[in-house]
Amino acid sequence: MNKKNLTILGLTLAVAMVGTFFFKGAKAKSIFPVENKTIALNPTVEDGYEVGDEATDFSLKNIDGKMVSLADFSAAKGFIVVFTCNHCPFSKAYEDRIVALDAKYSSKGYPVIAINPNDPAAYEEDSFENMKKRAAEKGFTYPYLLDEKGIGQQYGAARTPHVFVLKKEGGKNIVKYIGAIDDSAQDPAGVSKKYVESAVDNLLQDKPVVTKTTKAIGCSIRWRSDS
């Protein structure tokens, strides 16, 4: 390599570096223009329940092999239905908080009902055997049901974990809150808004739920092909 080539190489690199570090687009446009096409949306999101809808009861297999229905809980005032699973890091991050929710609200009439909507064929970790194992390891105090009947799709669960707080009204289970457990999945110490607790606290005092829906990042659900 002669001196001239080396100089050219050096200069090119220098220009490239300066460009990388200092070049910023001069023209800024608004983050998202008005026109907005939403295509091929996850169909469950639009087909699922909204706050105020009546939620269906179900009969799903619990980790102890027995079938569980909402109707079995005659003393309950309502339910904290959580669509969750074993494999999802967000579900894992919330396991202890779901156990705490059941400890706090089951005796007050709002037991936790956990449902795994994932197809175990897609995620081995979400198999019935592994559900049993995880429940024992973490000491789940509530039913952990295998959704073989597409109940998650009917509710409109879009991700795990996804919570539906139901209240019994005139023999029906009415949806009162849909969304996240709180506002800090990755760090329980960083929680400032406990969405599910606020909702249930209000319901227990016969007050309206203030924050009725929230969103959170979560794992998409792989539905069973037969459901």
Place this chain on the structure above:
Amino acid sequence: MKRISKYPFLWFVLLCGTISFCADAQEIKVIRFAELEKLISESESKVTIVNFWATWCKPCLEEIPSFKTISKKYRLKDVNLLLVSLDFAKDVERVKAFATRKDISNHVVLLNEPDYNSWIDKIDPKWSGALPATVLLTQTGKEFYEKKFEGDELEKRVGTLLNN
């Protein structure tokens, strides 16, 4: 070699160039939502692809090769690819290892904005928060997809948007 030693400046340039190149290939920026907004709004490409993914998300990892193919096929002036990881910030090393292995580091940022409810609707009101999700942004419009792209579906769509 003797010759280059006479030019300390060139050594400096070469060294800096090497370091900045390596740094580009490996370090993953951890950003807040305001910085993501800035990255998107400053993109001048005809089509800006903003894909939300995570290393734990199986369908996300399955579609990443198709994103890479597209970004390699076009120049930045046509297509800008932003791969926004929603891994927890503490897992940035895992993101870095994956991105380096897949040679996508220069497209990847990790979005650390844990109050998800505060910004998901700003990306799209139709987004449930499930991953993967993708925004295709042109100078005149925006398309939002909460799904995994199959086969050459994304490539075809981007091609159509570029020809409009």
